[in-house]
Amino acid sequence: MDKIPPAAIADLQALLGERVLTAPGALAAYGRDATPLFRHAPDVVVQPLTTEEVAAVMRIATRHRVPVTTRGAGTNLCAATVPLSGGIVLSTTRMTALTEVSREEMLAVCQPGVTAGALNRAAAAVGLIYVPDPGSKEASTVGGNVATCAGGLRGLKYGVTRQYVLGLEAVLPDGEVIRTGGRLVKDVAGYDLTRLLVGSEGTLAVITEITMALVPNPAAARYGVAYFETMAEACEAVRDIVASGPAPATLEFMDAVCIAAVEDFAHLGLHLDAGALLLFGDDGEPDAVDRSVARMAEVCGKRATRIDLAESVAAAEDLLAARRCNLPALARSGSMTILEDVTVPRPKLAEMVAFVAATADKHGVRIGTFGHAGDGNLHPTAVVDGDDPAAAKAAMAAFDEIFRRAVDLGGTITGEHGVGAAKLPYLEHRLGPEQMALLRRIKGAFDPLGLLNPGKLGS
Amino acid sequence: MDKIPPAAIADLQALLGERVLTAPGALAAYGRDATPLFRHAPDVVVQPLTTEEVAAVMRIATRHRVPVTTRGAGTNLCAATVPLSGGIVLSTTRMTALTEVSREEMLAVCQPGVTAGALNRAAAAVGLIYVPDPGSKEASTVGGNVATCAGGLRGLKYGVTRQYVLGLEAVLPDGEVIRTGGRLVKDVAGYDLTRLLVGSEGTLAVITEITMALVPNPAAARYGVAYFETMAEACEAVRDIVASGPAPATLEFMDAVCIAAVEDFAHLGLHLDAGALLLFGDDGEPDAVDRSVARMAEVCGKRATRIDLAESVAAAEDLLAARRCNLPALARSGSMTILEDVTVPRPKLAEMVAFVAATADKHGVRIGTFGHAGDGNLHPTAVVDGDDPAAAKAAMAAFDEIFRRAVDLGGTITGEHGVGAAKLPYLEHRLGPEQMALLRRIKGAFDPLGLLNPGKLGS
Numbered sequence: 036m037d038k039i040p041p042a043a044i045a046d047l048q049a050l051l052g053e054r055v056l057t058a059p060g061a062l063a064a065y066g067r068d069a070t071p072l073f074r075h076a077p078d079v080v081v082q083p084l085t086t087e088e089v090a091a092v093m094r095i096a097t098r099h100r101v102p103v104t105t106r107g108a109g110t111n112l113c114a115a116t117v118p119l120s121g122g123i124v125l126s127t128t129r130m131t132a133l134t135e136v137s138r139e140e141m142l143a144v145c146q147p148g149v150t151a152g153a154l155n156r157a158a159a160a161v162g163l164i165y166v167p168d169p170g171s172k173e174a175s176t177v178g179g180n181v182a183t184c185a186g187g188l189r190g191l192k193y194g195v196t197r198q199y200v201l202g203l204e205a206v207l208p209d210g211e212v213i214r215t216g217g218r219l220v221k222d223v224a225g226y227d228l229t230r231l232l233v234g235s236e237g238t239l240a241v242i243t244e245i246t247m248a249l250v251p252n253p254a255a256a257r258y259g260v261a262y263f264e265t266m267a268e269a270c271e272a273v274r275d276i277v278a279s280g281p282a283p284a285t286l287e288f289m290d291a292v293c294i295a296a297v298e299d300f301a302h303l304g305l306h307l308d309a310g311a312l313l314l315f316g317d318d319g320e321p322d323a324v325d326r327s328v329a330r331m332a333e334v335c336g337k338r339a340t341r342i343d344l345a346e347s348v349a350a351a352e353d354l355l356a357a358r359r360c361n362l363p364a365l366a367r368s369g370s371m372t373i374l375e376d377v378t379v380p381r382p383k384l385a386e387m388v389a390f391v392a393a394t395a396d397k398h399g400v401r402i403g404t405f406g407h408a409g410d411g412n413l414h415p416t417a418v419v420d421g422d423d424p425a426a427a428k429a430a431m432a433a434f435d436e437i438f439r440r441a442v443d444l445g446g447t448i449t450g451e452h453g454v455g456a457a458k459l460p461y462l463e464h465r466l467g468p469e470q471m472a473l474l475r476r477i478k479g480a481f482d483p484l485g486l487l488n489p490g491k492l493g494s
Numbered sequence: 495m496d497k498i499p500p501a502a503i504a505d506l507q508a509l510l511g512e513r514v515l516t517a518p519g520a521l522a523a524y525g526r527d528a529t530p531l532f533r534h535a536p537d538v539v540v541q542p543l544t545t546e547e548v549a550a551v552m553r554i555a556t557r558h559r560v561p562v563t564t565r566g567a568g569t570n571l572c573a574a575t576v577p578l579s580g581g582i583v584l585s586t587t588r589m590t591a592l593t594e595v596s597r598e599e600m601l602a603v604c605q606p607g608v609t610a611g612a613l614n615r616a617a618a619a620v621g622l623i624y625v626p627d628p629g630s631k632e633a634s635t636v637g638g639n640v641a642t643c644a645g646g647l648r649g650l651k652y653g654v655t656r657q658y659v660l661g662l663e664a665v666l667p668d669g670e671v672i673r674t675g676g677r678l679v680k681d682v683a684g685y686d687l688t689r690l691l692v693g694s695e696g697t698l699a700v701i702t703e704i705t706m707a708l709v710p711n712p713a714a715a716r717y718g719v720a721y722f723e724t725m726a727e728a729c730e731a732v733r734d735i736v737a738s739g740p741a742p743a744t745l746e747f748m749d750a751v752c753i754a755a756v757e758d759f760a761h762l763g764l765h766l767d768a769g770a771l772l773l774f775g776d777d778g779e780p781d782a783v784d785r786s787v788a789r790m791a792e793v794c795g796k797r798a799t800r801i802d803l804a805e806s807v808a809a810a811e812d813l814l815a816a817r818r819c820n821l822p823a824l825a826r827s828g829s830m831t832i833l834e835d836v837t838v839p840r841p842k843l844a845e846m847v848a849f850v851a852a853t854a855d856k857h858g859v860r861i862g863t864f865g866h867a868g869d870g871n872l873h874p875t876a877v878v879d880g881d882d883p884a885a886a887k888a889a890m891a892a893f894d895e896i897f898r899r900a901v902d903l904g905g906t907i908t909g910e911h912g913v914g915a916a917k918l919p920y921l922e923h924r925l926g927p928e929q930m931a932l933l934r935r936i937k938g939a940f941d942p943l944g945l946l947n948p949g950k951l952g953s
Binding site: 138140141183184186190191194198211212213214217218220221222223224226227228231234251277278281282319326378379380382407410411412445447448449450451454462466467469470476477493 | 649924
């Protein structure tokens with residue numbers, strides 16, 4: 036990529052004034068996201084406020100043939116928001132209008148820069164919840180959640196972002212504005228462009244407004260924790276819980292590496308002699324929740340060494356905090372963490388977990404594994420010395436084997452973080468050459484000049 | 495379209511033998527579906543058994559440039575399976591292998607010709623249910639349910655087909671086979687081709703295998719019926735029910751025309767002096783269901799003239815039968831029924847229902863309205879004399895106004911039946927010219943020769 040033409044910068048400045056950033060410090064900050072090892076500064080950062088401004092930015096980008104990488108809060112973990120070819124970073128962080136929260140229609144309408152946390156609080160004020168629940172939910176934006184089809188801790192019972200997006204407004208590369216879907220659950224007028232844009236990681240269009248279904252806040256929620264000697268036993272308990280009744284809201288696991296790191300970090304009273312723990316919980320009507328949690332405790336009891344039910348809200352919050360702080364806890368023990376995101380069918384979970392541990396040993400890499408056990412979604416996380424190139428290389432070699440094994444077990448290279456630049460080399464192993472070619476043709480149908488987030492999905 | 499080349503027929507016969515139909519009677523039968531007014535015979539019907547045979551059929555079609563219209567049970571209501579350009583009808587009705595039903599993974603794997611009824615029975619045998627619940631569920635195929643994103647009576651609580659399809663195998667027009675998704679709820683590796691194929695009405699690829707999520711069979715279900723003086727009051731009750739707590743499984747309404755027709759047809763003891771009835775129900779844990787149904791009865795009680803709770807399974811089945819038999823009941827009073835499928839946001843339901851009634855009066859057409867009130871999904875159904883061209887013309891004029899008003903109210907021209915040939919003239923009013931052009935480019939990415947179901951979506 037050549038440097039951006041000065042005329043393009045001038046056009047952007049005429050449009051947006053001081054909401055065009057060109058200072059080297061700003062460019063460096065927008066040249067990375069939460070993914071280690073990937074960075075590339077853009078030539079310019081723009082901060083539009085409205086759909087019309089986004090459309091005007093895209094017309095300028097098209098006229099000057101400048102790449103555009105859309106970015107929310109930059110919490111992405113697969114380098115999907117790193118502008119690999121430079122050009123324009125289109126930051127949505129000032130598009131924060133929360134236009135509507137309707138209890139009657141159980142939906143919200145917002146601009147993409149609204150944070151998931153802000154939407155959650157606005158929903159809670161009328162007795163509703165915003166379902167997507169990524170680890171980054173305080174910081175990450177609704178636009179980013181949509182662009183990556185974010186998952187989180189509620190997937191087993193509630194599903195993921197794609198099923199809550201009712202409608203989108205989006206700007207195509209040439210500046211045309213489309214509106215997909217609307218306010219309806221049932222709408223089959225045309226191809227499902229809404230779902231095609233969900234998870235498209237900024238490679239097809241720039242999402243400028245989201246209509247998101249909300250759900251009633253459950254009347255009650257309860258949690259418990261079971262400790263096991265091995266991850267294999269925790270995985271067997273997960274299988275038996277799912278087989279024994281309706282899907283619960285929460286089934287999360289952590290291995291011994293994670294338990295030790297979290298306890299050292301947060302001092303929550305976790306038991307360090309266990310090989311694995313399983314955090315289980317459910318929400319809904321109080322009596323149904325009590326029955327569900329009791330059933331899970333009973334199923335775990337066949338294999339667990341210890342079971343603790345959280346008898347207070349504070350105790351439940353401690354358990355959820357333990358699960359949510361795995362990444363910062365692990366991060367303290369090395370200068371760089373590489374957080375991965377493979378998913379396998381639930382019956383293959385024990386096999387995959389064992390393979391991760393053996394592969395870590397083989398390559399001499401410290402990997403802690405936690406994740407959404409109910410979904411088969413593992414987050415094996417390598418902790419390495421970022422100043423030691425050999426250590427990073429060993430971690431990448433281990434993950435290379437882990438990605439391939441996940442696919443061979445009927446799983447996938449990314450359950451909820453996305454493809455970005457980090458997983459693109461593995462995508463053909465997952466999809467095959469015919470489907471890769473089809474993705475490129477679909478990309479071409481939206482973005483014939485290849486201006487949106489080049490070097491990512493559809494490239 | 496020219497007649498099919500004899501060499502193409504010969505190639506198909508060499509491939510499939512007697513599973514190639516060319517008798518005029520067979521061709522006439524495959525020249526129509528459940529939509530009135532649309533018919534066009536194909537040149538040949540093929541009945542493949544395997545993915546490999548489908549791929550070979552597509553290679554023959556591509557080589558000879560012959561259109562291919564895929565068809566399941568032919569219950570479609572928007573002429574989506576009428577082969578408007580002749581050519582090949584690819585019937586999936588002999589692809590009936592139900593490969594797997596897994597309680598542990600809560601999913602089924604099947605060929606597209608398995609009927610929804612057969613899948614439901616196989617799921618029930620292991621304590622699960624297949625969620626899509628179209629009126630045609632005994633006859634229609636799973637492939638057809640997927641190709642149209644079928645809805646039905648459970649949409650408000652459970653959503654529609656798209657959210658239960660985990661993975662698809664599909665054959666592209668050139669005979670290449672792709673596999674999208676898999677067995678995982680969480681999988682963001684690549685654009686969401688699974689959802690793009692769901693609802694694509696056979697215009698992008700031929701679906702040859704479906705991996706479908708199943709859900710646990712609820713422990714209990716209860717139903718009741720409330721009668722109102724007017725449809726407006728029934729709509730207000732729907733609004734208040736949704737606002738008062740978690741979404742129930744069933745909220746269906748019928749107007750006075752439908753009540754009279756159904757009672758005359760099925761003698762279920764419906765009360766004929768009402769202007770509207772609302773069938774309400776829920777499923778789940780027994781005590782939660784009791785509370786939910788009691789809550790709905792209480793909310794209805796503010797406006798209803800009469801409320802009956804079904805106190806037995808037989809009484810509940812009568813209520814559901816009343817709702818399901820609207821179409822055959824209406825059909826008895828004329829030689830042709832035109833069943834429509836507009837959807838509006840729930841707060842606009844009363845306004846839309848009133849507009850339908852006024853428009854029917856204005857055009858002198860008898861229209862009964864029933865539908866999925868909780869989803870805002872109405873099925874206004876015109877009953878006309880099929881031998882009177884003026885009557886059909888008046889009905890179409892009324893529906894023209896009804897479709898446009900639905901869009902103007904923030905709704906859509908089809909909630910669950912599809913676009914097909916019948917709604918294609920209205921699609922641009924719903925989507926706008928930019929999105930129509932985008933649909934055509936996406937169609938081109940899959941089917942550059944335009945062989946799959948020409949004259950439908952993407953045309």
